[in-house]
Amino acid sequence: MNDTSPDPNTSHMQTTFPGTQQNEPERRLTPADLRERATITVDQAGAVLGLGRSGAYAAAGNGQIPTVRIGRRLVVPTAALLRMLGDEPRDAA
DSSP, X not given: OOOOSOOTTTGXXXXXXXXXXXXXXXXXXXXXXXXXXXXXXXXXXXXXXXXXXXXXXXXXXXXXXXXXXXTTEEEXXXXXXXXXXXXXXXXXX
């Protein structure tokens, strides 16, 4: 029997960042990547800041990482994150 369903033990750990293919290793988001997107996940913001998942959600929960709730999703506006890091977002021309 040929089972092509994703492995339930690893599918939640795979994240594809902009400019990467599904089978390539993950890479860290760059400031240029952040400027191209309106929002990123709390996990991605944590990676940019050098935090693990629990640390990122703790920082988001106490307001240290700026977040916006859209429905059930909690996302990080990249413009606010860039300002927090001292790298002003550039307006799209």
